[in-house]
Amino acid sequence: MSSHGLPTSNDPQDAPPAVAAGTADGAGSQGSLTTLVLLVLGVFAYLTMEMMVAPIVPFVQKELGITGSQSAWMLTGLLVVGAVCLPLATRYADIADKKKVFLVVLGLSGLGAVIAALAGTAPLLIAGQMLQGVGVAVVPIAIGIMRDSQPLERARTANTIFVVSGGLGAAVAYVAVGPIVTHLHYSYIYWFPTIVIAAVVLIGLRALPTCPPVVGGKVDWTGALILGAALVALLLGLTFPTTLGWGSPLVLGLLVATILLLALFVVVERRHSSPLVDLHGLAEREIRGVMSINFAHAIATFVMYVILPTIALLPVAIGYGMGGDASTAGLVLLPYALLVVVAGPTAQRLEPLLGRRGTMILGAVFIVAAGLVLLPIGSAPWTPYLCSALMGLGLGIGFTQSLNTIVRVVPAERVASASGAVYVVRSVGGVLGGQIAAAIFSGGLTPEGAPSWGAILANILFLVALGVASVGLSYLLAGRRSARTTAATLTPAQA
Incomplete structure (x- = not known):
């Protein structure tokens, strides 16, 4: 990939073999393990807290006496602030010490969580949620820290672990939120992760490696x-x-x-x-493919978030409902979260066999299959769980491969901001997907006010179409030959 005077690629075949500094002895390995553990804990704590927000909205509405439109800003405000802060935070991480930026961003999200936990009014709660949205940048910055401080292959392995952390965070959220709000108080969904965030910040001040910028610049x-x-x-x-x-x-x-x-x-x-976003880099073929695929995947994710809980809550008598309650609506998404955990390591192992393109196509095929298995739901009420699992595999493989592609083809000094751009694209795609799915349901209601089978079917076919589109977009990525030529590992300085 050309980068206008920057290193052409992080692919090992583009540079001579080298031995990563600090990995020849136990001290280097121990330091890298400490770095990885702290980053994973920070990412896990933030993502778990974020995933538990949506299920507590009804409890917040009841306790604070706020309207549905006000409570919607608990989610929308977080998303807007996250999307706005992502490019700025990740660009700053590219030209400053990533360790400091990571700890500041994580600390601000923890502060927002404390404000939300203590809030007695809707405006204060929403303000806390919006400040919490700054934490969306922790994942791309964590990726940048690993890319700067570890050899390429270890950084790619860390990408897999970050994706797994997100899946585990979602799984914990879906299972734990019910008992927390039933036996304690909704504010504890903020307190528990904040304790972990505070520990990561305090320990990270001493234990995380400094990551000075590779090149200078300004915001x-x-x-x-x-x-x-x-x-x-x-x-x-x-x-x-x-x-x-x-x-x-x-x-x-x-x-x-x-x-x-x-x-x-x-x-x-x-x-x-010194642009905020490297438009020349984003225009490169593989990066353009990664962005396009993640936009489609984000739309598909939120279409799934609308379809599956709706089906779970619809009565069995309607012919395509599961007749469940709020717990069922959460549990139907649990296979998705668990299979994301499996999908990360799977993508890591598949790339040398299938190449970047083949791995991404496989993920897209799982998304297509996830939509198709919902078609016989009237006679097979277990299909939403299978759909959820297939979506976890498809989206998990696709996201892991996206991050690995960024690490391979983007110059090291731009990894954080390029990863951040993926998250911005996913935020926009997620909002669009949720709105489209909701609009389809609103346009096809039964006399009782439930989504009709025609509306359900339209969303299912939309999900399948997104998977098919992802297959086509995958051809923007490198094929198997490129993956098989990798034979050496770069140090961060050589990448």
Whole structure:
């Protein structure tokens, strides 16, 4: 991959073999293990806390007496702040010490959680949730720390572990949130992870390795302001249609503003000597493929989040419901979380055999299969669990392969920001997917107010179409021959 004067690739065949510094003795291995454990604990604590927010919304509404539109901002506010802060935080991590940026971002998310836990009013709770959204940047920055401080193959293994941590966090969230709100108080979903976050920050101050920037630079504050405004306009434009409709002047105005702001952002970035986003790098074939695939996968994820809990709660008599309760709605997503844990290591082992392209295609095929198995749900009520499991495999393989591709083809000094761009794309795709799925359901209701089979079927076919599109987009990635030529491991300095 060309990078306009930057190293062409992190692929081992592009540089001479080398032995990673610090790995020849036990001290180096011990240090890398400590680094990995602290990063994984931070990522796990944040993602677990994030996944437990949605199930507690009804309890928060009841205790604080807030409306549904207010409580929706518990999730929307977190997403908006996360999407806006991601490019800024990850770019800053590229030109500063990643250790410091990681600890600050993680610490701010913990502070937001404390504010939300202590909140007695809706505005304060929402403010805490929004500050918590800063923590979305912990994963790409953790990836950057591993890429800077460890050999390439160990950094790729860490990517797998981060994906597994996300799956485990979701699994813990789905299982633990019920007992917590039943026997304790919803605020404990904030307190338990915050204890872990505080421990990681305090220990990490001494134990995490410093990661000074490979090259100098400065933060493009003008670009950050324009991109932040564009993302806020876009995400609000995608969330308001539920209540205002897609034809609302406010919604249309926000979407038009998004287009104009993004166009201005491109102009500014192309003229800046140290841009917030490396537009030239994002235009490269494989990175363009990774971004496109993750956009489709994010839409598919939130379509699944709408379909499966809805089916779980619909009565059996309707012909395509499971007749369950809130616990069933959570448990039906548990196979997804558990199979993500399996999918990460699977992708790591498959890439040398199938190549980047083949591995990504396999993940997309699982997504297609996940939609298709829902078709006979009337006669096979267990199919939502199978759908959930197949989605876990497909999305887990796809996300792990995406991160591994970023680590391989992006210059080391841009790994954090490139990984952050993936998360921004996933945030936007997630909001869009949830809105589309909800709109399809709203447009096809039975006289009793339940989603009709036609609406269920339309969302299922939409899920299948996203999987098929992902198969096609996978051809932007390198094939098996490229994967098989890897024979040596780079040190961070050589990458």
